[in-house]
Each structure stands twice: as C-alpha cells, then as structure tokens.
Amino acid sequence: MAAAVIKKFFIASMFMWIAPLAILYGFNHNLLPGSTNLSPHSLTLVSGFVAVISVNIVIAFYIYMAMKEPVDKHEPDPKFLADAKASVSQPTGEAPTSSESIKKQE
Numbered sequence: 001m002a003a004a005v006i007k008k009f010f011i012a013s014m015f016m017w018i019a020p021l022a023i024l025y026g027f028n029h030n031l032l033p034g035s036t037n038l039s040p041h042s043l044t045l046v047s048g049f050v051a052v053i054s055v056n057i058v059i060a061f062y063i064y065m066a067m068k069e070p071v072d073k074h075e076p077d078p079k080f081l082a083d084a085k086a087s088v089s090q091p092t093g094e095a096p097t098s099s100e101s102i103k104k105q106e
Contacts, residue, residue: 005069012062019058020051 026032027047035043 008062008065012058012065015058016055019054023047023051023054 023032024047027035027043027050030036035047038046
C-alpha cells in the first residue's frame with residue numbers, strides 16, 4: 001500500500017513539473033494554436049496563467065486520488081497506550097505546581 005502511495009505522489013510530482021514546462025515551451029515556440037497572433041506581452045501572461053492553472057489541476061487531481069484511498073482505522077498498540085497513560089498519570093516530582101511555588105515563596 002505504501003508503495004502505491006509513493007508511486008502516485010511521484011507521478012503527480014512529475015506532472016507538476018512537466019505540464020507547466022510543456023505549456024511554456026509550446027507557447028514560446030508557437031506550437032499551440034493561436035499563440036502566433038499574440039503580442040510578446042500577452043504571450044507571456046497567457047502562457048504563465050495556463051501553466052499555473054495546469055499545476056492547480058494536477059494538485060486537485062492528486063487530492064481527489066488521495067481522497068479515494070481506502071481508509072483503514074489505525075489502532076494504536078495497547079501496550080504503548082498503557083505505558084503512555086501510566087507516564088502521564090505518574091507524578092514526576094521535578095517541577096512544583098504554581099500553587100506550591102507560591103506557598104514556598106511566602
């Protein structure tokens with residue numbers, strides 16, 4: 001299961017790099033239709049906006065895929081829970097509480 005999650009993360013990360021770079025390359029080398037009619041200023045703005053939108057689409061798709069992952073309820077180790085509860089309820093005696101420190105100061 002962990003390998004599948006890492007694989008999905010790796011693929012999404014690759015698309016987050018490849019998609020915007022491909023879009024910018026396509027706009028700058030007039031590979032996309034209509035990009036030849038744009039001024040250089042407009043070409044820069046449109047290609048940047050489309051590249052940013054492509055990254056957001058990849059992120060949304062990755063979130064969607066993560067939401068579809070099966071949810072297994074994680075049950076903590078009972079021994080760990082017992083040890084943690086015992087350590088929390090056990091008085092340490094190291095630091096006095098605020099009321100004890102006030103009494104000592106008086």
